[in-house]
Amino acid sequence: MAMPASDELIHLFSYETGVSFELPLGWEQRHEAAGLAEYGLDPDDDDEQDDDDGALELDADARFTVMAVGETASPDGFLQLAGELARAAGLTITSERDQQVDDADVHITVGRALPADRAAGGEQLVVQAVAQRGASLWVLRGSAPVATADRHRRLFDAAIASARFIQLDGGRS
Protein backbone atom coordinates (compact mmCIF):
# COMPACT_ATOMS: atom_id res chain seq x y z
CA MET A 1 0.00 0.00 0.00
CA ALA A 2 1.57 3.28 -1.08
CA MET A 3 1.27 6.27 1.23
CA PRO A 4 -1.88 8.19 0.28
CA ALA A 5 -1.82 11.50 -1.54
CA SER A 6 -2.15 14.60 0.62
CA ASP A 7 -5.89 14.76 -0.03
CA GLU A 8 -6.17 11.38 1.70
CA LEU A 9 -4.25 12.33 4.84
CA ILE A 10 -5.48 13.72 8.12
CA HIS A 11 -3.57 16.12 10.32
CA LEU A 12 -3.43 15.11 13.96
CA PHE A 13 -2.23 17.30 16.82
CA SER A 14 -2.49 17.30 20.60
CA TYR A 15 -1.62 20.22 22.87
CA GLU A 16 -0.56 17.56 25.40
CA THR A 17 2.38 16.54 23.22
CA GLY A 18 2.92 19.52 20.90
CA VAL A 19 3.48 17.11 18.01
CA SER A 20 1.75 17.69 14.67
CA PHE A 21 1.82 14.87 12.09
CA GLU A 22 -0.17 13.17 9.35
CA LEU A 23 -1.72 9.71 8.97
CA PRO A 24 -4.12 8.31 6.37
CA LEU A 25 -7.80 9.22 6.63
CA GLY A 26 -9.63 7.05 9.13
CA TRP A 27 -7.07 7.46 11.91
CA GLU A 28 -8.20 9.50 14.89
CA GLN A 29 -7.16 10.37 18.43
CA ARG A 30 -8.36 7.61 20.73
CA HIS A 31 -6.90 8.70 24.06
CA GLU A 32 -5.19 11.74 25.56
CA ALA A 33 -3.52 12.26 28.92
CA ALA A 34 -0.80 14.45 30.37
CA GLY A 35 2.05 14.42 27.85
CA LEU A 36 0.50 11.61 25.81
CA ALA A 37 -1.82 11.09 22.86
CA GLU A 38 -2.78 7.74 21.32
CA TYR A 39 -4.19 7.27 17.84
CA GLY A 40 -5.96 4.40 16.10
CA LEU A 41 -8.32 3.69 13.25
CA ASP A 42 -11.88 4.80 13.61
CA PRO A 43 -13.70 1.44 13.98
CA ASP A 44 -16.69 2.84 12.08
CA ASP A 45 -14.65 4.08 9.12
CA ASP A 46 -13.73 1.30 6.68
CA ASP A 47 -13.41 3.49 3.58
CA GLU A 48 -9.63 3.44 3.59
CA GLN A 49 -9.17 -0.19 4.51
CA ASP A 50 -9.07 -3.50 2.75
CA ASP A 51 -12.32 -5.22 1.95
CA ASP A 52 -11.86 -8.49 3.79
CA ASP A 53 -12.84 -8.70 7.43
CA GLY A 54 -9.53 -10.21 8.53
CA ALA A 55 -7.59 -7.18 7.34
CA LEU A 56 -10.09 -4.91 9.06
CA GLU A 57 -9.56 -6.65 12.38
CA LEU A 58 -5.78 -6.49 12.04
CA ASP A 59 -5.85 -2.79 11.12
CA ALA A 60 -8.00 -2.09 14.16
CA ASP A 61 -5.13 -3.32 16.34
CA ALA A 62 -2.67 -0.77 14.92
CA ARG A 63 -1.72 2.11 17.21
CA PHE A 64 0.37 5.25 16.97
CA THR A 65 1.37 6.83 20.27
CA VAL A 66 3.05 10.19 20.83
CA MET A 67 4.63 11.25 24.10
CA ALA A 68 6.34 14.42 25.31
CA VAL A 69 8.79 12.91 27.76
CA GLY A 70 10.49 15.93 29.27
CA GLU A 71 14.03 17.21 28.94
CA THR A 72 17.58 15.89 28.93
CA ALA A 73 20.84 17.57 29.80
CA SER A 74 22.72 15.41 27.30
CA PRO A 75 22.97 16.17 23.57
CA ASP A 76 22.72 12.40 23.05
CA GLY A 77 19.83 11.94 25.43
CA PHE A 78 17.61 10.68 22.61
CA LEU A 79 20.00 7.83 21.84
CA GLN A 80 20.10 6.77 25.47
CA LEU A 81 16.32 6.90 25.78
CA ALA A 82 15.88 4.95 22.53
CA GLY A 83 18.00 2.12 23.90
CA GLU A 84 16.21 2.10 27.25
CA LEU A 85 12.77 1.98 25.63
CA ALA A 86 13.76 -0.78 23.22
CA ARG A 87 15.09 -2.92 26.07
CA ALA A 88 12.04 -2.23 28.26
CA ALA A 89 9.72 -3.30 25.43
CA GLY A 90 11.72 -6.49 24.77
CA LEU A 91 12.19 -5.31 21.20
CA THR A 92 13.96 -7.65 18.77
CA ILE A 93 15.58 -4.98 16.62
CA THR A 94 15.65 -5.43 12.85
CA SER A 95 16.98 -2.00 11.86
CA GLU A 96 18.01 1.37 13.28
CA ARG A 97 18.69 4.71 11.65
CA ASP A 98 19.06 8.42 12.43
CA GLN A 99 17.34 11.21 10.56
CA GLN A 100 16.49 14.87 10.92
CA VAL A 101 12.83 15.80 11.24
CA ASP A 102 11.81 19.42 11.78
CA ASP A 103 15.32 20.20 12.98
CA ALA A 104 15.13 17.49 15.62
CA ASP A 105 17.61 14.61 15.86
CA VAL A 106 15.57 11.44 15.57
CA HIS A 107 16.67 7.85 16.22
CA ILE A 108 14.33 5.31 14.67
CA THR A 109 14.30 1.71 15.83
CA VAL A 110 12.32 -0.94 13.96
CA GLY A 111 11.68 -4.35 15.44
CA ARG A 112 9.22 -6.87 16.74
CA ALA A 113 7.89 -7.43 20.24
CA LEU A 114 5.08 -9.07 22.11
CA PRO A 115 2.56 -6.57 23.45
CA ALA A 116 2.76 -5.81 27.18
CA ASP A 117 -0.77 -7.11 27.46
CA ARG A 118 -0.39 -10.62 26.03
CA ALA A 119 -4.16 -10.88 25.70
CA ALA A 120 -3.92 -8.08 23.12
CA GLY A 121 -2.57 -10.52 20.53
CA GLY A 122 0.62 -11.95 19.09
CA GLU A 123 3.91 -10.46 17.97
CA GLN A 124 3.78 -6.91 16.67
CA LEU A 125 5.78 -4.67 14.37
CA VAL A 126 7.12 -1.73 16.36
CA VAL A 127 8.49 1.46 14.81
CA GLN A 128 9.88 3.64 17.59
CA ALA A 129 11.20 7.17 17.02
CA VAL A 130 12.87 9.17 19.77
CA ALA A 131 13.29 12.84 18.88
CA GLN A 132 15.39 15.51 20.54
CA ARG A 133 15.48 19.21 19.75
CA GLY A 134 17.45 21.25 22.22
CA ALA A 135 16.73 19.66 25.59
CA SER A 136 13.20 18.48 24.71
CA LEU A 137 12.45 14.82 24.05
CA TRP A 138 9.50 13.15 22.31
CA VAL A 139 8.66 9.53 21.54
CA LEU A 140 6.55 8.49 18.55
CA ARG A 141 5.71 4.80 18.49
CA GLY A 142 3.72 2.85 15.92
CA SER A 143 2.67 -0.76 16.50
CA ALA A 144 0.68 -3.18 14.35
CA PRO A 145 0.21 -6.93 13.92
CA VAL A 146 3.13 -8.50 12.02
CA ALA A 147 0.73 -9.69 9.32
CA THR A 148 0.37 -6.06 8.23
CA ALA A 149 3.99 -5.11 8.90
CA ASP A 150 4.94 -4.03 5.37
CA ARG A 151 2.23 -1.45 4.86
CA HIS A 152 2.21 -0.20 8.44
CA ARG A 153 6.00 0.21 8.32
CA ARG A 154 5.61 2.63 5.38
CA LEU A 155 2.70 4.36 7.07
CA PHE A 156 4.56 4.87 10.37
CA ASP A 157 7.75 6.00 8.59
CA ALA A 158 5.75 8.64 6.71
CA ALA A 159 3.98 9.78 9.87
CA ILE A 160 7.33 10.24 11.64
CA ALA A 161 8.79 12.14 8.67
CA SER A 162 5.77 14.46 8.68
CA ALA A 163 6.18 15.43 12.35
CA ARG A 164 6.48 19.02 13.49
CA PHE A 165 7.56 19.56 17.08
CA ILE A 166 5.67 22.66 18.14
CA GLN A 167 6.72 24.46 21.29
CA LEU A 168 3.88 26.71 22.36
CA ASP A 169 3.55 29.33 25.07
CA GLY A 170 2.03 27.61 28.07
CA GLY A 171 2.27 24.29 26.28
CA ARG A 172 3.62 21.13 27.79
CA SER A 173 6.32 20.72 25.19
Added chain:
Amino acid sequence: MSTDHQTDATGSVSLTVEALELSLLAPRGWTAELIEEGVRLYGPADEQAGGARPTWSITRARPDGFGQAWFAEFTAGAVRTLSASFDECVIDGQDRFTLSSRTPVHVVRYHWRAPDGTVTHQLQATISRSPVSAYVVHAATRGPRAAADVERFDAVVRSLRFLPPRL
Protein backbone atom coordinates in the same frame (compact mmCIF):
# COMPACT_ATOMS: atom_id res chain seq x y z
CA MET B 1 1.37 35.93 20.01
CA SER B 2 3.40 32.74 20.17
CA THR B 3 5.48 31.61 17.22
CA ASP B 4 7.80 28.69 16.82
CA HIS B 5 10.02 28.06 13.83
CA GLN B 6 12.47 25.30 13.12
CA THR B 7 14.47 24.10 10.15
CA ASP B 8 14.64 20.63 8.63
CA ALA B 9 16.97 18.81 6.30
CA THR B 10 14.74 19.39 3.27
CA GLY B 11 15.36 23.11 3.05
CA SER B 12 12.17 24.23 4.70
CA VAL B 13 11.44 25.82 8.03
CA SER B 14 8.40 25.06 10.14
CA LEU B 15 6.63 28.11 11.50
CA THR B 16 3.75 27.94 13.94
CA VAL B 17 1.62 30.90 15.00
CA GLU B 18 -0.57 29.73 17.85
CA ALA B 19 -2.75 32.86 17.83
CA LEU B 20 -3.68 32.10 14.22
CA GLU B 21 -3.93 28.35 14.91
CA LEU B 22 -1.70 27.51 11.96
CA SER B 23 1.58 25.84 11.10
CA LEU B 24 3.42 25.99 7.78
CA LEU B 25 6.73 25.15 6.11
CA ALA B 26 8.53 28.21 4.74
CA PRO B 27 11.54 28.08 2.40
CA ARG B 28 14.83 28.14 4.29
CA GLY B 29 16.36 31.62 4.40
CA TRP B 30 13.04 33.45 4.18
CA THR B 31 12.08 35.79 6.99
CA ALA B 32 8.75 35.95 8.79
CA GLU B 33 6.89 38.95 10.15
CA LEU B 34 3.69 38.93 12.19
CA ILE B 35 1.03 41.22 10.78
CA GLU B 36 -2.52 41.96 11.93
CA GLU B 37 -4.37 38.62 12.00
CA GLY B 38 -1.66 37.08 9.89
CA VAL B 39 1.95 36.39 9.05
CA ARG B 40 4.05 37.51 6.08
CA LEU B 41 7.09 35.75 4.63
CA TYR B 42 9.81 37.49 2.63
CA GLY B 43 12.23 35.80 0.29
CA PRO B 44 15.71 37.08 -0.54
CA ALA B 45 16.06 40.23 -2.63
CA ASP B 46 16.56 39.62 -6.36
CA GLU B 47 18.98 42.11 -7.88
CA GLN B 48 17.79 41.18 -11.38
CA ALA B 49 14.32 42.31 -10.31
CA GLY B 50 15.46 45.68 -8.97
CA GLY B 51 15.99 44.29 -5.48
CA ALA B 52 12.38 43.11 -5.18
CA ARG B 53 11.66 40.36 -2.66
CA PRO B 54 9.01 37.69 -3.14
CA THR B 55 6.34 37.91 -0.46
CA TRP B 56 3.81 35.36 0.80
CA SER B 57 1.22 36.26 3.42
CA ILE B 58 -1.73 34.60 5.09
CA THR B 59 -4.45 36.40 7.03
CA ARG B 60 -7.42 35.10 8.94
CA ALA B 61 -10.86 36.53 8.30
CA ARG B 62 -14.45 35.89 9.27
CA PRO B 63 -16.26 34.46 6.23
CA ASP B 64 -19.78 35.44 5.20
CA GLY B 65 -20.69 31.82 4.48
CA PHE B 66 -19.65 28.19 4.67
CA GLY B 67 -20.13 24.94 2.78
CA GLN B 68 -19.36 23.60 -0.71
CA ALA B 69 -21.84 25.76 -2.61
CA TRP B 70 -20.77 28.95 -0.84
CA PHE B 71 -17.09 28.15 -1.37
CA ALA B 72 -17.57 27.47 -5.09
CA GLU B 73 -19.49 30.71 -5.56
CA PHE B 74 -17.07 32.74 -3.44
CA THR B 75 -13.94 31.53 -5.21
CA ALA B 76 -15.50 32.00 -8.66
CA GLY B 77 -16.33 35.57 -7.67
CA ALA B 78 -12.79 36.11 -6.44
CA VAL B 79 -11.40 35.05 -9.83
CA ARG B 80 -13.78 37.41 -11.63
CA THR B 81 -12.64 40.23 -9.34
CA LEU B 82 -9.00 39.44 -10.06
CA SER B 83 -9.54 39.48 -13.80
CA ALA B 84 -11.31 42.83 -13.58
CA SER B 85 -8.68 44.39 -11.31
CA PHE B 86 -5.89 44.59 -13.84
CA ASP B 87 -5.96 45.67 -17.49
CA GLU B 88 -3.60 42.92 -18.52
CA CYS B 89 -4.34 40.08 -16.12
CA VAL B 90 -3.86 36.49 -17.24
CA ILE B 91 -5.10 33.56 -15.15
CA ASP B 92 -2.30 30.99 -15.38
CA GLY B 93 -4.05 28.19 -13.51
CA GLN B 94 -6.36 27.18 -10.73
CA ASP B 95 -6.36 24.21 -8.33
CA ARG B 96 -8.83 22.93 -5.77
CA PHE B 97 -7.65 20.46 -3.13
CA THR B 98 -8.07 19.51 0.51
CA LEU B 99 -5.38 20.02 3.13
CA SER B 100 -4.67 17.32 5.70
CA SER B 101 -6.53 19.52 8.19
CA ARG B 102 -9.54 18.63 6.02
CA THR B 103 -10.00 22.19 4.84
CA PRO B 104 -10.76 22.98 1.18
CA VAL B 105 -8.36 25.26 -0.67
CA HIS B 106 -8.78 27.12 -3.94
CA VAL B 107 -5.56 28.40 -5.52
CA VAL B 108 -5.37 30.87 -8.40
CA ARG B 109 -2.08 31.67 -10.15
CA TYR B 110 -2.02 34.74 -12.36
CA HIS B 111 0.18 37.49 -13.73
CA TRP B 112 -0.37 41.04 -14.84
CA ARG B 113 1.62 43.73 -16.65
CA ALA B 114 2.00 47.24 -15.24
CA PRO B 115 2.02 50.29 -17.56
CA ASP B 116 5.83 50.38 -17.31
CA GLY B 117 5.97 46.81 -18.64
CA THR B 118 6.83 45.15 -15.35
CA VAL B 119 5.21 41.71 -15.04
CA THR B 120 4.16 40.57 -11.58
CA HIS B 121 3.33 36.93 -10.91
CA GLN B 122 0.90 36.27 -8.08
CA LEU B 123 -0.84 33.48 -6.22
CA GLN B 124 -4.05 33.81 -4.28
CA ALA B 125 -5.47 31.03 -2.13
CA THR B 126 -8.74 30.91 -0.24
CA ILE B 127 -9.14 28.41 2.60
CA SER B 128 -12.49 27.76 4.23
CA ARG B 129 -11.97 26.35 7.72
CA SER B 130 -15.27 26.80 9.54
CA PRO B 131 -18.38 29.00 9.53
CA VAL B 132 -16.42 31.57 11.54
CA SER B 133 -12.90 31.17 10.19
CA ALA B 134 -11.34 31.45 6.75
CA TYR B 135 -7.83 32.28 5.56
CA VAL B 136 -6.61 34.13 2.50
CA VAL B 137 -3.12 33.83 1.03
CA HIS B 138 -1.59 36.50 -1.20
CA ALA B 139 1.83 36.04 -2.75
CA ALA B 140 3.72 38.06 -5.33
CA THR B 141 7.03 38.00 -7.17
CA ARG B 142 8.66 39.35 -10.31
CA GLY B 143 11.84 38.93 -12.27
CA PRO B 144 13.64 35.87 -13.63
CA ARG B 145 13.02 33.79 -10.50
CA ALA B 146 9.24 34.20 -10.72
CA ALA B 147 8.44 30.67 -11.93
CA ALA B 148 10.41 29.06 -9.12
CA ASP B 149 8.89 31.46 -6.59
CA VAL B 150 5.35 30.58 -7.65
CA GLU B 151 6.18 26.90 -7.11
CA ARG B 152 7.44 27.80 -3.63
CA PHE B 153 4.26 29.79 -2.94
CA ASP B 154 2.18 26.75 -3.85
CA ALA B 155 4.31 24.45 -1.66
CA VAL B 156 3.83 26.72 1.36
CA VAL B 157 0.05 26.64 0.85
CA ARG B 158 0.12 22.83 0.65
CA SER B 159 2.16 22.63 3.88
CA LEU B 160 -0.48 24.47 5.93
CA ARG B 161 -1.88 22.70 8.97
CA PHE B 162 -4.45 24.16 11.33
CA LEU B 163 -4.34 23.58 15.07
CA PRO B 164 -7.55 22.96 16.99
CA PRO B 165 -8.65 25.78 19.30
CA ARG B 166 -7.01 25.36 22.69
CA LEU B 167 -9.72 24.57 25.23
